[in-house]
Amino acid sequence: MKPLIKDGRIVADEWSLLSHEALDDIDLTPAGPRQIVPLAHYRTHAEVLRTQGHRIAILLGPDDEPDAVAPYLADIALVAIHFPSFTDGRGYSTARLLRVRFNFSAEIRAVGDILRDQLYFLHRCGFDAFSLRADQDVNAALSAFDDYAWAPDFGALPRTAPKGSLPLRDPAADK
Amino acid sequence: MYRYNETDQRLVDDRVRQFRDQMQRHLDGKLSEDDFRPLRLQNGLYLQRHAPMLRVAIPYGTLSSMQLRMLAHIARTWDRGYGHFTTRSNIQFNWVRFADVPDILALLATVQMHAIQTSGNCIRNITTDQFAGVARDEILDPRPYCEIVRQWSALAPEFQFLPRKFKIAIAGGEEDRAAVRFHDIGAKACRSDQGEPGFEIFVGGGLGRTPMVGHCIKPFLPRAELLNYFEAILRVYNRYGRRDNKYKARIKILVKDLSVEGFAREVDAEWRHTRGAGSLIPESTFATMEAFFAPPAYADARATDLAFVAPRAENRPFARWVERNVAPHRHPGYGIVTLSLKKTGVPPGDATADQMDRVAELAERFSAGEIRVSHEQNLILPNVPLRDLYALWEIARRSGLATPNIGLLTDVVCCPGGDFCALANAKSLPVAAAIQARFDDLDYLFDLGPLELNISGCVNACGHHHIGHIGILGVDKNNEEWYQVTLGGSEGKHSRLGRVIGPSFAASDIPDVIERILQVYLRERLAEECFIDTLDRIGLTPFKLAVYGERHEAAH
Numbered sequence: 001m002k003p004l005i006k007d008g009r010i011v012a013d014e015w016s017l018l019s020h021e022a023l024d025d026i027d028l029t030p031a032g033p034r035q036i037v038p039l040a041h042y043r044t045h046a047e048v049l050r051t052q053g054h055r056i057a058i059l060l061g062p063d064d065e066p067d068a069v070a071p072y073l074a075d076i077a078l079v080a081i082h083f084p085s086f087t088d089g090r091g092y093s094t095a096r097l098l099r100v101r102f103n104f105s106a107e108i109r110a111v112g113d114i115l116r117d118q119l120y121f122l123h124r125c126g127f128d129a130f131s132l133r134a135d136q137d138v139n140a141a142l143s144a145f146d147d148y149a150w151a152p153d154f155g156a157l158p159r160t161a162p163k164g165s166l167p168l169r170d171p172a173a174d175k
Numbered sequence: 176m177y178r179y180n181e182t183d184q185r186l187v188d189d190r191v192r193q194f195r196d197q198m199q200r201h202l203d204g205k206l207s208e209d210d211f212r213p214l215r216l217q218n219g220l221y222l223q224r225h226a227p228m229l230r231v232a233i234p235y236g237t238l239s240s241m242q243l244r245m246l247a248h249i250a251r252t253w254d255r256g257y258g259h260f261t262t263r264s265n266i267q268f269n270w271v272r273f274a275d276v277p278d279i280l281a282l283l284a285t286v287q288m289h290a291i292q293t294s295g296n297c298i299r300n301i302t303t304d305q306f307a308g309v310a311r312d313e314i315l316d317p318r319p320y321c322e323i324v325r326q327w328s329a330l331a332p333e334f335q336f337l338p339r340k341f342k343i344a345i346a347g348g349e350e351d352r353a354a355v356r357f358h359d360i361g362a363k364a365c366r367s368d369q370g371e372p373g374f375e376i377f378v379g380g381g382l383g384r385t386p387m388v389g390h391c392i393k394p395f396l397p398r399a400e401l402l403n404y405f406e407a408i409l410r411v412y413n414r415y416g417r418r419d420n421k422y423k424a425r426i427k428i429l430v431k432d433l434s435v436e437g438f439a440r441e442v443d444a445e446w447r448h449t450r451g452a453g454s455l456i457p458e459s460t461f462a463t464m465e466a467f468f469a470p471p472a473y474a475d476a477r478a479t480d481l482a483f484v485a486p487r488a489e490n491r492p493f494a495r496w497v498e499r500n501v502a503p504h505r506h507p508g509y510g511i512v513t514l515s516l517k518k519t520g521v522p523p524g525d526a527t528a529d530q531m532d533r534v535a536e537l538a539e540r541f542s543a544g545e546i547r548v549s550h551e552q553n554l555i556l557p558n559v560p561l562r563d564l565y566a567l568w569e570i571a572r573r574s575g576l577a578t579p580n581i582g583l584l585t586d587v588v589c590c591p592g593g594d595f596c597a598l599a600n601a602k603s604l605p606v607a608a609a610i611q612a613r614f615d616d617l618d619y620l621f622d623l624g625p626l627e628l629n630i631s632g633c634v635n636a637c638g639h640h641h642i643g644h645i646g647i648l649g650v651d652k653n654n655e656e657w658y659q660v661t662l663g664g665s666e667g668k669h670s671r672l673g674r675v676i677g678p679s680f681a682a683s684d685i686p687d688v689i690e691r692i693l694q695v696y697l698r699e700r701l702a703e704e705c706f707i708d709t710l711d712r713i714g715l716t717p718f719k720l721a722v723y724g725e726r727h728e729a730a731h
Contacts, residue, residue, distance in 0.1 A: 086210075086213075086336070087296070087336050088336065088418060089333075089334070089337055090414055090418075092332065092333045092334075092413070093333055093410050093414050096333055101448060115210060117197060117206075117210070118335075120332075121332040147189060147192075147193045148185075148186060148189045148190075148330070149185045149186075149189055
């Protein structure tokens with residue numbers, strides 16, 4: 001099982017990511033209990049998968065709107081956000097919006113081209129789980145959360161807070 | 176000046192540690208060039224034509240003497256004894272060694288400086304008016320707001336990987352000396368009808384490949400909403416800006432695609448969620464920030480002091496320098512001194528380590544220990560008693576820093592061009608040198624009056640050629656360097672882009688071309704009319720005719 005960084009620790013990843021191809025052949029889907037499904041397929045396949053006994057989560061692409069996933073947030077265990085390249089920064093905004101505008105408090109997972117050197121910033125935007133690119137050293141990556149001392153607690157809702165002598169603005173106001 | 180608190184200091188120290196580790200992993204082969212490139216760029220480290228180049232931020236163009244001495248030390252110890260001040264309040268070291276950069280950054284951190292986000296697709300150094308805090312026409316001192324925006328934008332987690340680079344300028348005066356209409360976001364200080372302080376917000380300006388004058392999307396933004404509104408703009412851009420083509424990825428293209436009104440609507444929709452009570456910048460923050468930028472204790476100085484009046488009457492070179500290089504100061508008996516980095520034969524914006532040390536010393540002795548860097552690539556001493564000008568001038572002169580040419584033809588704004596830059600299509604420095612050499616006669620220069628000449632070595636337009644009264648752009652034609660001339664560009668209140676006058680020229684022709692253009696002006700001008708006004712009045716045609724002659728006639 002591929003390792004996952006969750007809440008600053010290495011854990012076993014119990015979820016499998018269903019590709020579009022796999023979903024085209026939904027009846028043949030191997031029976032792992034936990035499936036992450038692209039948003040576009042969620043409506044079509046969620047019920048089938050649930051009746052097969054799966055737990056479902058949603059995968060967002062970089063151009064998926066957070067509004068589109070909003071109606072399902074209460075029903076899912078996690079949202080995964082895909083980074084086609086680590087230099088494509090759209091997912092940072094998506095995560096932030098899910099946290100502060102939609103008050104999504106369950107797992108937000110970064111998947112795709114996820115490297116050790118972006119973990120700190122991803123975490124600050126609300127990601128709390130990271131499925132790193134295959135070549136990354138997962139153990140070494142754990143120290144990335146300590147790259148900067150001004151980090152908030154892991155539990156705190158991340159927000160683009162001003163630093164230095166500026167006080168943190170109240171995340172609760174962003175609704 | 177702003178002084179770091181513990182959090183600020185810790186942040187730059189941590190940044191150095193992080194980058195040192197990244198550099199080490201890269202050198203050990205554990206971090207590939209593709210994965211490392213965006214990281215090193217966000218720390219100001221480029222790989223240029225001949226050598227690595229390090230770009231260091233001078234936030235809103237403000238330096239202390241101590242900081243400038245450190246820049247001199249770095250130039251002397253880690254480079255070849257000089258640095259290049261850029262058009263965006265940065266300094267570039269052209270000959271650093273790649274693996275030395277973490278050590279250089281560590282030194283910078285000891286004087287509260289850094290190279291964070293001086294390159295890369297992120298929010299770049301914040302720039303402002305070089306006369307901030309001392310200009311007579313000031314509506315708001317922009318520096319407290321610049322510092323607030325600096326803190327917000329430095330390492331802003333959500334905006335580390337934007338579609339493209341993002342530049343913000345803030346101006347505080349009636350006259351815009353920060354080119355706010357040529358930035359991704361430009362904020363110009365203003366007051367509401369009720370007198371509350373705030374900003375007029377422009378977006379989508381910029382030079383480069385697709386030059387555009389920025390559009391106003393918010394005529395009045397209360398200052399407490401500055402970060403909420405900027406965040407809304409950045410979020411809309413981060414989510415919807417194009418990422419498929421880097422030449423169409425700047426915010427100006429998004430603004431054009433959505434229309435100005437459409438873009439403003441998107442921003443307002445986003446801002447609606449964040450604006451208001453809980454996320455306003457508290458008044459106390461403004462007060463705290465303003466305290467950092469309190470004016471120095473001014474002495475009881477007088478404009479009529481004999482130490483100033485006498486040499487000005489008797490010494491023509493000094494009087495000329497005062498005329499061009501000393502601007503009116505808000506406080507009576509004081510002046511704002513511009514030390515020219517445009518001496519003939521020296522690349523515009525370059526200063527040697529010895530010159531930097533000398534400027535640091537002059538600032539300490541005459542200007543409360545503070546220096547500014549202008550986007551015209553000169554250094555400014557903002558608080559000089561007029562009675563000290565003569566003493567200052569004599570020292571500056573011996574150091575090659577008192578060329579009396581501010582705002583004149585030879586105050587050329589110029590990028591490093593093909594001599595250094597990997598992007599350049601053509602050299603720019605020899606063209607600047609040839610123009611400075613040809614028009615070196617001070618009587619002639621003073622007679623010509625205010626004239627802005629800008630040179631860029633490629634379409635990226637670091638020399639801001641589009642906004643020069645005369646602009647020169649280096650282009651590549653079949654591997655040969657050619658130069659295109661534009662006329663009529665302007666920044667400030669009457670911002671607009673210059674127009675190309677016709678086919679391009681060989682480098683060796685440029686001084687002649689400029690001379691023919693100037694001859695038309697001298698022939699056609701009315702009394703007291705400066706170049707740009709004559710050009711506006713008579714149009715491009717007489718200039719084209721003078722430059723191209725029959726060739727122009729035939730073409731039409």
